[in-house]
Amino acid sequence: MSLNLSHLKTDLPAGLVVFLVAVPLCLGIALASGAPLFSGIIAGIVGGIVVSLISKSNIGVSGPAAGLAVIVADGIRTLGTSPEGIFNMEVGFPIFLSVVVIAGVIQIGFAFLKAGIIGYFFPNSVINGMLSAIGIIIILKQIPHALGHDVIAEGFDGFWQKDGENTFTELFLAIGDINPAAVVVTLLSLGILILWEQKFMKKIKLFQIIQGPLVVVALGITMSTLVFSLDGFHFSEDEMVGIPTAAEAGGVMQAFYFSRLEYAS
Numbered sequence: 001m002s003l004n005l006s007h008l009k010t011d012l013p014a015g016l017v018v019f020l021v022a023v024p025l026c027l028g029i030a031l032a033s034g035a036p037l038f039s040g041i042i043a044g045i046v047g048g049i050v051v052s053l054i055s056k057s058n059i060g061v062s063g064p065a066a067g068l069a070v071i072v073a074d075g076i077r078t079l080g081t082s083p084e085g086i087f088n089m090e091v092g093f094p095i096f097l098s099v100v101v102i103a104g105v106i107q108i109g110f111a112f113l114k115a116g117i118i119g120y121f122f123p124n125s126v127i128n129g130m131l132s133a134i135g136i137i138i139i140l141k142q143i144p145h146a147l148g149h150d151v152i153a154e155g156f157d158g159f160w161q162k163d164g165e166n167t168f169t170e171l172f173l174a175i176g177d178i179n180p181a182a183v184v185v186t187l188l189s190l191g192i193l194i195l196w197e198q199k200f201m202k203k204i205k206l207f208q209i210i211q212g213p214l215v216v217v218a219l220g221i222t223m224s225t226l227v228f229s230l231d232g233f234h235f236s237e238d239e240m241v242g243i244p245t246a247a248e249a250g251g252v253m254q255a256f257y258f259s260r261l262e263y264a265s
Contacts, residue, residue: 033072146186148179
């Protein structure tokens with residue numbers, strides 16, 4: 001791969017914007033997938049840097065995909081649940097990583113065999129239907145968070161929860177447990193994202209550089225730090241995403257999970 005510095009003037013701001021948008025996206029997808037937040041950062045590094053370096057494409061975007069969040073969450077929980085029904089992240093996530101490694105080897109093998117044409121045998125309606133269903137599930141699961149109802153019961157990532165509630169009944173519980181601060185952030189964030197997609201906004205050069213998701217992240221940080229410090233109008237600790245640090249994890253290496261192949265009878 002040759003290093004071309006002729007486009008550095010435009011590549012630097014573009015890379016900065018992608019970085020600022022990708023980091024919270026990677027954290028959000030990791031959280032929605034039920035995976036450690038640090039794994040979202042690793043996935044972003046691999047997709048944004050490693051894949052870009054070895055890829056021959058001039059314009060490639062690779063990284064965590066929100067459409068797989070439900071599949072990943074179910075896979076981790078299934079592999080980490082014992083016959084007695086007890087879930088253990090320390091068991092499920094390393095085994096899931098082994099599955100990802102095996103899937104990657106299979107994909108590389110398909111690439112050498114020029115087997116990408118297999119994708120054409122799957123109708124677009126099937127793919128669109130699957131992605132639409134996953135999108136609906138993600139929306140339904142995020143509504144309680146958007147309303148500030150973050151007392152999430154065990155099994156929240158599935159339809160039925162351990163407390164007897166399900167995805168739909170949890171919505172009614174969330175309506176009765178609204179946090180005004182979360183609702184304000186939700187409405188403003190949705191408003192900004194919708195506004196940024198309007199045609200007149202895309203014609204303004206400044207808003208082409210500064211992306212909507214970046215503004216939403218900055219707004220959320222600012223409001224939670226300054227505006228929501230008032231009594232009775234703030235986020236609780238459970239409603240904040242806690243990013244792990246090296247000090248908390250006992251060192252950087254302690255934050256890593258390694259693949260583990262096991263036989264489950």
